[in-house]
Structures are given as structure tokens and as C-alpha cells.
Amino acid sequence: MNKFESLISLLNVIQHLAKPVLIAGAGITGVSCAIALRDAGVSFRIVNKGFRIGGRMASHSVRDSGTQFDGRVFDTGASYFTASDPDFASVVSELELAGIVQPWTDTFHFADSEGIAGVTMGPMRYRAELGIRSVVEYLARDLVIEEGEIAEVPANERLALCMPTPQAARIFPRASELSTAVWEPVISVSLLFDQVYWSAFDGIFVNQDAQVTWIANDGARRGDQAPALVVHMSSVLSAGHLVNAVEVIPIAIAAAKRIMGFDADPVWTHAHRWTFAKPLEGTTSGEPNFILGDVSRAGDEFSDRPRVEAGWLSGRDLGRALADLA
Numbered sequence: 001m002n003k004f005e006s007l008i009s010l011l012n013v014i015q016h017l018a019k020p021v022l023i024a025g026a027g028i029t030g031v032s033c034a035i036a037l038r039d040a041g042v043s044f045r046i047v048n049k050g051f052r053i054g055g056r057m058a059s060h061s062v063r064d065s066g067t068q069f070d071g072r073v074f075d076t077g078a079s080y081f082t083a084s085d086p087d088f089a090s091v092v093s094e095l096e097l098a099g100i101v102q103p104w105t106d107t108f109h110f111a112d113s114e115g116i117a118g119v120t121m122g123p124m125r126y127r128a129e130l131g132i133r134s135v136v137e138y139l140a141r142d143l144v145i146e147e148g149e150i151a152e153v154p155a156n157e158r159l160a161l162c163m164p165t166p167q168a169a170r171i172f173p174r175a176s177e178l179s180t181a182v183w184e185p186v187i188s189v190s191l192l193f194d195q196v197y198w199s200a201f202d203g204i205f206v207n208q209d210a211q212v213t214w215i216a217n218d219g220a221r222r223g224d225q226a227p228a229l230v231v232h233m234s235s236v237l238s239a240g241h242l243v244n245a246v247e248v249i250p251i252a253i254a255a256a257k258r259i260m261g262f263d264a265d266p267v268w269t270h271a272h273r274w275t276f277a278k279p280l281e282g283t284t285s286g287e288p289n290f291i292l293g294d295v296s297r298a299g300d301e302f303s304d305r306p307r308v309e310a311g312w313l314s315g316r317d318l319g320r321a322l323a324d325l326a
């Protein structure tokens with residue numbers, strides 16, 4: 001390579017490195033990536049499909065229920081989160097100080113198809129009084145998030161895809177080569193009753209039931225003790241009803257009655273379809289993120305434990321890695 005060619009090559013590298021970052025997705029991963037880039041002084045913008053940010057950390061408002069609960073939110077995606085990494089734990093402490101999150105419980109019930117079978121203890125789970133979406137909204141409070149759907153890899157920006165692989169692959173087909181995760185659907189059914197028909201509980205892991213995997217006491221989770229349950233349907237059952245998710249509502253009601261042992265019908269219901277809800281346990285990798293030329297990936301699936309915390313860590317680490325290249 002002569003001096004002229006070396007100069008051109010150097011200029012190409014500089015041009016590449018000077019490109020700003022376009023973050024696609026404003027769930028916990030994209031927002032965490034944006035914060036890391038902002039803190040490092042790297043130029044970026046962040047675009048989210050849909051006008052509500054938060055992705056799978058979603059809360060749905062009750063409307064037209066004819067009850068005093070209109071306007072109240074149910075958590076329809078992530079149920080709670082845990083904090084084991086010290087850096088994430090300090091973010092959670094900040095959220096707690098700001099009144100956004102509260103320690104919820106370390107004890108859930110477990111059940112089988114016949115009914116509740118016992119209690120199980122685990123790490124502290126955190127809840128958000130205003131709905132779990134408020135966590136992402138609070139973290140993103142100083143960011144400008146554009147509403148829009150990224151459809152292709154841009155020419156003049158480095159693209160950080162912060163969403164599940166099946167969604168990322170629509171924009172960048174090679175994304176599917178970068179992940180081993182197998183994604184499962186979940187339909188989440190919110191049920192509001194006229195009064196509480198059950199004994200105190202926070203959540204129930206339902207094992208070996210064909211229809212239901214989890215029932216949350218959304219009244220305990222919100223802290224208002226409203227007669228509110230959220231039922232997560234099994235991935236097999238959900239997969240059969242993705243076209244018309246409301247079909248599972250009667251199945252969810254019957255399953256809640258069967259497992260929890262009460263007999264009353266809800267006054268308001270809502271079904272939310274998550275086509276790409278969670279990676280199947282054991283199919284994810286421990287890689288924190290990927291950078292492939294001008295396209296990079298982050299998300300909960302780049303972890304052995306695909307959760308809210310993993311998304312935050314993956315986004316933060318990708319932001320730092322992109323900043324190191326700049």
C-alpha cells in the first residue's frame with residue numbers, strides 16, 4: 001500500500017468510526033444502551049416502534065370497566081424483576097429512592113393443575129407501583145425518543161438493534177445467525193373482579209399445567225389491593241391463539257377458578273399477545289452483545305438468564321463497546 005492508499009484507508013476508518021449510532025428499540029435494553037452512549041459523549045438517536053416505550057415491560061390501563069378502577073394499570077408483560085448484579089442493583093436503589101420501584105416479595109406460591117401446593121422462597125422481586133413500564137419511562141426521562149419503525153440498515157449510522165432476534169432479523173437477516181435463542185409466545189390475560197375472592201398471595205407458579213404457567217396478584221403488586229389477577233397462558237396454548245388472543249380469556253378464567261378454588265366471574269378482562277415473549281430456558285447464550293461491522297445487537301437473550309436485568313446489562317455493555325470504537 002502506498003502513502004496515498006494508506007491515507008484513503010485511514011480516512012475510511014475515520015469516517016466509519018465517526019458515524020453516530022441509531023438505536024432501534026426503547027425497551028430496557030435500548031434505553032440502557034442510550035444512557036451508556038450519552039454518558040460516553042457519543043452521538044446517537046433512539047427510535048421506538050409505537051408511541052409507548054418499555055417494550056415487554058408493559059402496563060395496560062383499564063378502560064370502560066364501569067368500576068372505580070378505570071385508569072388503573074395492569075402489568076401485562078414482565079411480572080417483576082430481580083437485581084443480582086451490583087451495577088443493576090444500584091440502579092434499582094436509585095429507582096427505589098425516586099419512588100418508582102418497591103421491594104415486593106421473596107415468597108411465591110406454587111401450584112399444579114389441581115390447586116395450590118405450597119410456597120417457595122427466592123430472591124427479592126421488585127414491583128413498580130405505577131406499573132412496570134414506569135421503570136423504563138423513568139430511566140429514559142432525559143432522552144429524546146423518536147416514534148417510528150426502523151425497516152432497514154441505514155447508510156450513515158451504526159445500527160444497534162435492541163429487540164428480540166425475530167424482530168431484528170426483519171431489518172438485518174443475519175441477526176438470526178447471532179443468536180441461539182428459541183422464542184416462545186405468551187398470552188397474558190388481565191382479570192378485574194368486583195371483590196377479592198382469594199386468600200392473600202403475591203404470585204403463583206403453576207407447574208405442569210397445559211394451560212397456565214403463572215398467576216400474579218396485580219392488587220398486591222400495585223399495592224392498591226384491587227381484585228385484579230394477571231394469568232399467563234402456556235406457550236403451547238398461546239401459540240394456538242395468536243391470531244385471536246381474546247379466545248383464551250374464558251380458558252384463563254376457568255383455570256384461575258380451578259387452581260385458586262373460587263367461583264366468580266370478572267367484571268372486566270383484557271388479553272395481550274406477546275408473539276416473542278421469552279427465550280426458551282436453556283437456548284440463550286452468555287455473550288453480552290454482538291458488533292458486526294456497522295450493525296450490533298443487544299437484548300435479554302444474550303445471557304444465560306434472559307430477564308429485565310440481563311437486558312439492562314446487555315444494553316449498557318453494548319453502549320460502552322460502541323463508545324470504545326468511537
Ligand SMILES: Cc1cc2nc3c(=O)[nH]c(=O)nc-3n(C[C@H](O)[C@H](O)[C@H](O)COP(=O)(O)OP(=O)(O)OC[C@H]3O[C@@H](n4cnc5c(N)ncnc54)[C@H](O)[C@@H]3O)c2cc1C
Nearest residue numbers: 025027028029049055056077078079080150277300307308
Ligand atoms: C409475558 C412476559 C413475562 C415476563 N416476565 C418477566 C419477569 O417476571 N421478570 C423478568 O425479569 N423478565 C420478564 N420478562 C422478560 C422481560 O420483559 C424482558 O427481558 C425485557 O423486557 C427485555 O427488554 P428488551 O428491551 O430487550 O426488549 P423489548 O422489551 O422487547 O423491547 C424492544 C423494543 O423494540 C421496539 N421495536 C421492535 N421492532 C422495532 C423496529 N423495527 N423499529 C423500532 N423499534 C422496534 C419494540 O416496540 C420494543 O419497545 C417477561 C416478558 C414477558 C413478555
